[in-house]
Amino acid sequence: MTEANKADPWRNISNVVVVGLGITGLSVVNFLSSRSNELDIKVIDTRAEPPGREQLSSSVELYSGGWNLDWLLNADLIVLSPGIALATPEIQQALKNGCKVIGDIELFAWHVDKPVIAITGSNGKSTVTDLTGVIAKACGVNVGVGGNIGVPALDLLQNDHDLYVLELSSFQLETTSSLHTAASAFLNLSEDHMDRYDSMEDYRQAKLRIFDNANCCVVNTCDAATYPSKELGLELVEFGLHSSAQYGVVVDQDKEYLAVNGVPLVSIEELSLVGRHNVANALVCLALLEQVGVDYRQGFDALKSYNGLTHRCQVVADKKGIKWINDSKATNVASTAAALAGLNCKGTLYLLVGGEGKGADFSELGEHLSAINVKLCCFGKDGNQFLPLHSSAELFDTIGDVIEALTPSLRRNDMVMLSPACASFDQFKNFMARGEAFTELAQRYA
Structure with a gap:
């Protein structure tokens, strides 16, 4: 886009509402604030205690714990965080009212x-x-x-x-x-x-x-x-x-x-x-x-x-011939299936699965599990949905419960892998926090 074209989107925009705080919302607010002193910037977050509120400038008004429809309907531009769907009724009302709705990538x-x-x-x-x-x-x-x-x-x-x-x-x-x-x-x-x-x-x-x-x-x-x-x-x-x-x-x-x-x-x-x-x-x-x-x-x-990202098929402990692998970033079935396809485990694979299933069908994993020597350890909100996939499947409440139970059975050439095929929000802030919790347990019990 030319500089002239880039100026066009800002015509007649003075009231901006950022919906959703957190890391992305803060970056939007900071960017808009640095761009112009003339913009009136407000933030809406439906969470009572939105992350990042302590970093928000006192000059930016925050409405938390619900929706402020008046702000939305009077905005010239709404910048929507990715976690909030366009189909949200309040956003749809703003769109029908003629407001432009974009995300941080469009900005x-x-x-x-x-x-x-x-x-x-x-x-x-x-x-x-x-x-x-x-x-x-x-x-x-x-x-x-x-x-x-x-x-x-x-x-x-x-x-x-x-x-x-x-x-x-x-x-x-x-x-x-x-x-x-x-x-x-x-x-x-x-x-x-x-x-x-x-x-x-x-x-x-x-x-x-x-x-x-x-x-x-x-x-x-x-x-x-x-x-x-x-x-x-x-x-x-x-x-x-x-x-x-x-x-x-x-x-x-x-x-x-x-x-x-x-x-x-x-x-x-x-x-x-x-x-x-x-x-x-x-x-x-x-x-x-x-x-x-x-x-x-x-x-x-x-x-x-290059040996990969943290939380993605990451070896976090390797002691006594036993590898502990943090694949917390595997938040869906295909990601866990891909991780299983890439493994070379000479002993038993202790596979930790579960969390917030997001309505997924986990049956595809059954075929992958049948081809390997595995002990399936299920945990979290939707852990029970994995139980039919393998005869070895056992249900636990938390990752900590899993690790405590399986450790006495570990032998040389075994592998312990967290590859949950689920989101983490039932028990953790995000997949990073889940991976860090597993890593801490792995290094302690290894």
Whole structure:
């Protein structure tokens, strides 16, 4: 967007209501406050004690514990946090009243003036986002990484980066319409957030918005759901775990390699990342970086040494021949299935599953569990829904109860893995807190 175009969205806007505080809401308030002294900024949060309220400037009025419809109906612009659906009745009233409703990514789009890479998908998007940034940095690029992972997108604009790499959730994409990207990737689609969407197709369409205004669309040859409509005539780049994909896997002298256009580049056995899903993730990173002109070959050492994100298949203890793995970020069935597919466990796998199920169907995991030597340890609000999946399944109240019960049975070559296939909100603030609790227990009992 040109500077002239970027000024257009702010015409006739003086009253802004930020809905939802927390990390994202605070970043929006701080960004708006730094942009103009003339904006009247208010915040609504339906929680009685919203996180971040102590960091909110005293000049910004806060309404908490419910909705203030008068504020909404008199706003010129509403900036909605991702956790609040557009379908919320109070937001729908504001829309019918003619108010413009956007999210923080749309606000970012109005102001960014450097190339943007955007990544979405049901699983793997955090790893791809982080690894893309790591490789770009190793290649000498001044890169800003954030969005739905780590740093809020608007906070990234405080620094003059040459490239932005953003993880975007379906929730964020719902309120984004003018983000121009040099390249966007849709990694995969699997059942998630069925408590928010009416159907899988509604969920998919929200994800597909990442290709609106994209110069290049990176899609998964193994998942047809990631492809935009052919009628749109968009430029596609394909990745997949086979030799025919532009970014694929080839075999040379009995070794598998990451390959581009059939040319072997990096031996898969040299990667620190574990699992076939992470091979695919690495391929996406190469595809995205090539689209923005980064010579990713300079970052191969960084690619090889990268061992993943905290809370994503992270080994947090390895003592007496027993590995403890924190995969708390596996908040849906497909993510847990991918983790299981990448494991090499010579003993018994003690798998911790459960939490807030979000209306998901867990039956798919049964097939994966039947193929391995597993003891299924179920916990949390929806832990009972996993009991029919395996004959070894046992129900506990908490992760702590699980660890205390299983520890005396552990033997060399066993593995204890938290990969819950559920959200954490029944017992924890977020998946990070859940992962940290597991890590603390693992290091204590190991």
